[in-house]
Amino acid sequence: MIKLKSYLKPFILMILITIGLVFIQAQMDLSLPGYLSDIVNSGIQSGGIEENIPKILAKEDMDKVLLFSNEKEKDIILRDYIYIGSKKDLVEKYIGEYSILSKNTNVYIIGEISESEDQILYNSISKKFNMVVGIKEKIDSGENISFGKITFPKGTDIFNIFKQMPDDKRILITKNIFSQMDKIDENIFSQMNLKAIKSYYDYLGVDTKKIQTSYILKIGSIMILITVIGALSSILVGFFASKVAAGVAKNLRRDLFSKILSFTNNEFDKFSTASLITRSTNDITQVQTILVMMIRMMFYAPLMGIGGVIKALNKSTSMSWIIALAVIVLLGFILVTFSIVMPRFKKIQKTLDKINLITREHLSGMMVIRAFNNQNFEEDRFDKTNRELTNLNLFVNRVMALLFPIMMFIMNGAMVLIIWVGAHNIANSAMQVGDMIAFMQYAMQIIMAFLMLSMLFIMVPRASVSATRIAEVIETKVSIKNPENPKKFPKTNGANIVFENVYFKYDGAKEYMLKDISFIAKKGETTAIIGSTGSGKTTLVNLITRFYDTSKGKITIKDRLITEVSQSDLRELIGYIPQKSMLFSGTVKSNLIYGNNNASEELINNSIRIAQATDFISEDELGIKKEISQGAQNISGGQKQRLSIARALVKDAEIYIFDDSFSALDYKTDASLRSDLREIVENKTVLIIAQRISTIKNADQIIVLDDGEIVGKGRHIELMKECLTYREIANSQLSKEEL
Template sequence: MIKLFRYLKPFWMQVALVIVLVFLQTMSELYLPTLMSDIVDKGVVNGDVSYIWKIGGYMLAVAAAGMLCSIGASFFTAKSATGFGRVLRSKVFSHVETFSQEEINQIGTDSLITRTTNDIFQVQQVLTIMLRMMVMAPLMCIGGIIMALTRDVKLSGVLAVAIPVIAIVILFVQSKAIPLFQLMQKKLDALNRVMRENLTGIRVIRAFSRTDFEKERFDHANVDLTNTAIRVNKIMAVMMPMMMLILNFSTIAIVWFGGHRIDSGAMEVGDLMAFIQYAMQIMFSFIMLSVMFIMIPRASVSAGRIREVLDLNTKIIDPKEPKQANENLSRTIVFDNVAFRYENAEQPVLSNISFQAGPGEVTAIIGGTGSGKSTLLNLIPRFYDVTKGRILIDGTDIREMKQEDLRKKIGFVPQKAVLFSGTIAENIRYGNQQATDAEVEHAAEVAQAASFIKEMPDGFQSVISQGGTNVSGGQKQRLSIARALVRKAEFYLFDDSFSALDFKTDAALRRALKKETGESCVLIVAQRVSTVMDADRIIVLDEGKIAGIGTHRELLETCGVYREIVSSQLAEEEYA
């Protein structure tokens, strides 16, 4: 957790001010019992009313100063801790943005959300307590012991017995609680995962009447987390009663032995009262520490999980000396003996993939489910890095280019259409922030989206809800295509982006695309033969390998896999 505190550097002046204010507050609280002792021994015993008023005034002033210091310390503590939380959340989010899909899969989306929200909140909360109690508790403990010794050394023997007992209780509880706190965060991840799956898959759940099953699954995760939390709280619940028991027995012992000391004339009544106050302060300093020890174990687990994210570096990095693309080979893609294997997978997804696509050409990729079509397309923007071979963009290995420069050349439409909350115009302009209204409307026209946009009450200013739940699957795909087109890219990658379109819209869209992307290099992954028939080049994948490359007619004659796909979708007279 200490490693995370480097993000407190922007707030070092506020932290320093908190330490000074807490120090002054603690000094005022340590000074008050001494003043009270003087009032009793010198004022009350001697009947000196003026002295009582005088010292009482000092006590009031010291208490007021302590209160002001406490308010100031609370204000700057809150400001520092919340600022720290803001900076840390920003760092984690920015770092996660650099992850490839491999690192995101390694930690898990649900866990990343928990770490960015709940875990950072836990660390922020403990920091709020630490900034005050880490200074106050030791000062009050040490100062209280010193002041108690100045009142009566022999009576301090009671404290010599009580303090080690308190320390043993704290250490025992902490040793039992830390493993459970670690388990609790994992249970929270599991609960978030179930909740996220339920919210994103609510239509499927209802369609298959699995609501009761999902309730049981959520209840199981919820009860699992609850039971772990109860176990932790049972252990933590032991601490405070034990602390108070030790505190009360210590007070009884001090009054008992202190009474004998007063009776023998070795101690004044005011000194005993002050000693009791200092003993209380010492004990309460340990209670403060115990509160910290309650929160620190969970916060340390959370800090470890945050640090795990920040220490995880993506394998896909920019080269130290990036190369520029060759202008003489503009808008060309070359796959040179490419192979790819997912981490921990037994078999490669792609093997021996070699082909070339140039400007003005449409290259279509088709094959059965699981043949590696989408994976092949995801290698081009470096969502994953090839395991073997190389991919050349304009004659340059993409691993030797800056990722930003590479992706600026690409207009990408993912297999699952993703829209963001905001207006339709903002979603289309996501592909090019500088696009004019005319360019946005033109992209929508080409993507066959203008017709349904104009039917909406606010046109291009109509609001898209979170996840695009207020538009259909086909409309989402067309908006995603418009977003890619407004980029005016050199390369267009369509990952099964026409699957939700009817045949009429599909045909109209492909005709419009041909005119719009005439100078660009276009790669289309598709399931439909009708979508790829007119492509300049069709690549047939079968179990991660190229089964054939050619035009529609060439493949009908030379590739058995392609013939099977065609015959399963079209009547003989259609593809003849």
């Protein structure tokens, strides 16, 4: 994957935006359990009371609170609380917020204070307030009240007794009570404090149901807003991730296709056609899929995992071992799964190559397969590879399928443990119900984060295999390159082709395929090349087009070494008719103008006439608009070859190479075509590779190849006298009268 990192550069801004959206999404998801905890703890259990300090206190209760406070604490409390009394201006100011003022103004109301002052006031009043409310509740319920070893019977006015006590004794008793409160967990004490405030508000006649409803609606609205923001972020993350992945895949396909187009036959020998198809399709799809997942999960999962751990520890550190245990078990299983399935991923891609190869051979060689009645053999061959691929995929998918039930087992097991341990903590007043619910949700988020990362790590190696295969093609050095400073062909009319002591051998071959080839193909003349099968005829013309480069020697056209000019300029001079005719899907016209989009109607019609294609084109009512199917299956081999010749002629090139292009033509059509070709020979260089003596008999120069060497050169009559190889070929094909 690292090899393809440069393809991410055009999308850096989009990736950064996506990371920002992922951060927002993670923050939204992490905040929801906290708000749910608040609804349970504060909204339901504490009646929606948010503040940790009572906002309103009756004067008689304020006096009781002050009774247990030292001088410093009294100053703080009286500084932050405002006594209403008979002050009409204060009644008018606060009555909208405290409807109780319409019935009772003999109260203290908290003023506007900062967060730091709020904490100081909380430290000064919270324990005293809880103590006062607790004593009042016990007095109202008729219970006995105990302070250490001292027990007061029910009905006793405890506050009056404390008032009459000496200050030192009262302070000693309250210190003992406060020390007991200090042992309570801070969260539990906070919950007790909220309950005490709710109880006191009920005692005063404050509408606590309204407070509770308002609180739940407020927190619920915040949760809905967070959910909407999280959902929008998730949608945008998916959109941008898909856009980045699709853009990278598009650029990869473009560069891969361009690279393949630049390949010479040497490079095609390294990669099979089936493998190149797989790399251009399936492998790029694998990379695209993993990119979407990486952009969405690679940042989201760590944020959720780390954030979840921090949030969970804030709720309870005593249950953190449950999360650690669940993660360790999950990772252990994933590592085992990873080690089992990884080797199969590489096999799957190679087997896909094999499937493509067999399918391609089957479709291309359909007629041969049927002619030899070998359909069953081909079916068995395909079925064997298909079964191998199926079994590999089944094995991998079955192993991967185990992840989900085991994941659910681990998650549910962790949930049961959290409920079990959490229930005991709640019973021991060490935890709140809402915190336990939030802890469960954080635990699930943490486990899911690790699962997402693990799934990512399992899929990345498979995509990495595909990325490596793509990079192999893109990074392949093309053996035939354009010169750094290419020269231009001189603008002369006609082009001589000169071979000087040319040698050539294929990569890895020990012996030369062509040896010491020297000849001149002159403009205005036809040069024919003949020889037995495997003598190097096609290889020789492939050197002219630079499908291969010479191993030794040099080839010049228009007095320029062909290695000194660009390949496009070289091939612009050549009209090439390959040994195997290849037409593209489209129309007859689109194929004819393939090398010359600006061809005139006159040139097209003249080329069709010379190629002897007029009859079968005019027979169709659509003419040159006739459709050509994929692989040109709707026309015969001879028609296909004539259209290939016409296409080269429409190019109006200076050099024409006919690579055994008359083999599919009958003798009459062959003769007519060669006769009409004389019209274009003037100032054109024509090379004809042929098997038939009759095709090349009238050529200006005939070169006879045998085992990669020139064994004869001259006209037909000269070669019949001087070249044994040529004479043997001629005698095998023609009668003495024809010769």
